[in-house]
Amino acid sequence: xxxxxxxxxxxxxxxxxxxxxxxxxxxxxxxxQPFCDGSHKGTAFEPVKWTADASGPKxxxxxxxxxxxxxxxxxxxxx
Ligand code: FES
Numbered sequence: 889x890x891x892x893x894x895x896x897x898x899x900x901x902x903x904x905x906x907x908x909x910x911x912x913x914x915x916x917x918x919x920x921q922p923f924c925d926g927s928h929k930g931t932a933f934e935p936v937k938w939t940a941d942a943s944g945p946k947x948x949x950x951x952x953x954x955x956x957x958x959x960x961x962x963x964x965x966x967x
Pocket of ligand 1: 912913914915916917918923924925926927928929933934935936
């Protein structure tokens with residue numbers, strides 16, 4: 889299994905909108921963190937789709953090592 893690139897070792901706070909789809913970057917190479925910009929093409933990674941069930945702040949994983957994709961679970965503290 890390929891290792892993702894660590895985009896940053898802190899979560900990324902995003903104000904999400906209820907009902908909207910978000911595509912979280914799992915490879916770490918996107919220039920639009922925490923979301924996919926297509927940079928994963930040619931790698932083993934695919935973006936992770938998440939649909940907001942409510943509007944408000946969410947903390948997306950920036951290190952790409954979370955076990956709770958697409959959100960931060962504190963995994964960056966061990967990197
Ligand atoms: Fe990282 Fe698409 S750019 S998953």
